Amino acid sequence: MSPQARKNWVTAALLAPAGIWLFFFLVLPFGAILVFSLGERAAAGGYQPALTLDNYLNLPARGAAFLNTLVLAPVGAAACLALAYPAAWFLALRVPERHRLLLVSMMIVPFWTSMLVRTYAWMYLLGARGIPHLFELIGIENLRLINTPGAVLLGIVYGYLPLMIMPIYVSLEKLDRRLLEASADLGARPVATFLSVTLPLSMPGVMTGVALVSILLLGEYLVPQMLGGGKVYFIGNALVDLFLQSRNWPFGSAIAVALVVGVVCVLLVTMRIAWKVAGTRQMDLV
Amino acid sequence: MRPFLTAVYLFLYAPIALVVVFSFNAGRNASEITGFSLQWYGKALGNVFLTDALRTSLIVAFTSAALAAIFGTMAAMGMERLGPRLRAAADGLMAAAIVVPGVVIGIATLVALAGLFALLDDIGLHLELGYLSLIAAHGLFSMALVAMIVKARIASLSRDIVEASYDLGAPPFATFVQVVLPQLRPSILAGFLMSFTFSFDDFIIAFFVAGSHTTLPMYVFASIRRGVTPEINAIATMVLVASLLLIAGARVLMRERKRHAVEG
Incomplete structure (x- = not known):
């Protein structure tokens, strides 16, 4: 065997397991969803082969789920950003070096603990025996917090704040401090320095955070389920219903395809903004 | 501030x-x-359904993370050897495995496997959703995560030490084991721990592909639906402590990686 052929074999062998995995559990399933989305619901539920766009034309039937997701996901991501930016800024530029690692870890660690448990904590707090019970003690009766859009929004911010802080912190932390000094030396006031130096240079991190949080929110299931109690319904909740309860697989597949299209749009838009503002397609991750 | x-x-x-x-x-x-x-801890640990769910979660998390660590590392090394076009395609597939929402991964795996199992049934081979579908669906995300972390580490490695190893007469495999692997080890371990945590915490993918099995998050979710009890608080606390220990381990390893990077 020639050295080149040998080299190619090694490369193929290294990539084979991952390739097989990606093919059988990503490419093939997504192909199946695409095919199903063009089919019809069988009488007993499930899928019956057909070639129709009815499922896509029928998407407005789940309009409420789309509306809730498309309103609460961006609002939630914006609320996360509003809290995350100042937090990341303080951590990267104001906290003394020796405390930084611990404080940053404390911000990020909650994201790696169980989302289910963290959402449950708010279910506990917002439920009748939690905060409303405290209000009863001071005479305010029948305060209802759980199963409202506000509760879902709170759960979203709570769940995804660490994920928003992480990339913004990374991009602020590697910002060249000499640029800030230069800006000040040239007579720019702190606000002007922030707007013309710090903010644009941190845009890759901001856009990575916005992309990650928005993408996860588009597919969110647990938070609306637990804190919205079936009243504030997301696309993810509609999908669970369509696949596991009403068993309308073709319609559910069409919604899943629409969801993936939404995710791709979010990625393209955020990458484009990051590129325009900071001149880089590179997103700041870990 | x-x-x-x-x-x-x-x-x-x-x-x-x-x-x-x-x-x-x-x-x-x-x-x-x-x-x-401590009575709620006693109650929780004495609950057979809970310990069964915990066992399922541990088996799935360990197996999917181990496979992801091995295959993800192999993929990261293989991708380095590809030409620009194929590499971009591989990068795109890995990114897709990371960004496609869990709920879609769950549904798509369910649909594809249901179809596949129906076909296999016709030729007399009976398969069901269970450990294998859980491991495969969790491992997909994890493998892409490991590949991303290890690939970043490989990119930051200096070629010099590899070439020095060749110059000193070491064959490629020995160079890999003695020179490259030790430098990748912290990233691979950190990827393994992150993968383990991901699988251990995942609810939505498991909800679709677990078949007749129940993972720990599925059990906790079902219990919460039946009503909030102090026993759930005890379970939740134990889950939190377990995740904290895992992620502390991962962060210590990542830090070690950064320190090595500075020295090297």
Whole structure:
């Protein structure tokens, strides 16, 4: 065997397991969803082969789920950003070096603990025996917090704040401090320095955070389920219903395809903004 | 600045702290502390459904993370050897495995496997959803995550030491084992721990592909639906402590990686 052929074999062998995995559990399933989305619901539920766009034309039937997701996901991501930016800024530029690692870890660690448990904590707090019970003690009766859009929004911010802080912190932390000094030396006031130096240079991190949080929110299931109690319904909740309860697989597949299209749009838009503002397609991750 | 940061930490930690405190409460009442007790931990650990779910979760998390660590590392090394066009395609597929929402991964795996199993049934081979579908669906995300982390590490490695190893007469495999692998080890381990945590915490993918099995998050979710009890607080506390230990391990390893990077 020639050295080149040998080299190619090694490369193929290294990539084979991952390739097989990606093919059988990503490419093939997504192909199946695409095919199903063009089919019809069988009488007993499930899928019956057909070639129709009815499922896509029928998407407005789940309009409420789309509306809730498309309103609460961006609002939630914006609320996360509003809290995350100042937090990341303080951590990267104001906290003394020796405390930084611990404080940053404390911000990020909650994201790696169980989302289910963290959402449950708010279910506990917002439920009748939690905060409303405290209000009863001071005479305010029948305060209802759980199963409202506000509760879902709170759960979203709570769940995804660490994920928003992480990339913004990374991009602020590697910002060249000499640029800030230069800006000040040239007579720019702190606000002007922030707007013309710090903010644009941190845009890759901001856009990575916005992309990650928005993408996860588009597919969110647990938070609306637990804190919205079936009243504030997301696309993810509609999908669970369509696949596991009403068993309308073709319609559910069409919604899943629409969801993936939404995710791709979010990625393209955020990458484009990051590129325009900071001149880089590179997103700041870990 | 202090008040703001303090408020953020309070916001992040107070709700979980409350769950932890109430897990040690002697009484059933969720709004009043009546004394210290470990009875809810005893109850939780004596619950066979819970320990079964925990065992399922541990098996799935360990296997999917181990496979992801091995195959993800292999893929990262293989991708380095590809031409620009194929590499971009591989990068795109890996990115897709990371960004496609869990709910879609769950559904798509369910649909594809249901179809595949129906075909296999016709030729007399009977398969069901279970451990294998859980491991495969969790491992997909994890493998892409490991590949991403290890690939970043490979990119930061200096070629010089590899060439030095060749110059000293070491064959490629020996160079890999003695020179490259030790430098990748912290990233691979960190990827393994992150993968383990991901699988151990995942609810939505498992919800679709677990078949007749129940993972720990599925069990906790079902219990919460039946009503909030102090026993759930105890389970939640144990889950939190387990995740904290894992992620602390991963962060220590990542830090070691950074230190090596500075020295090297």
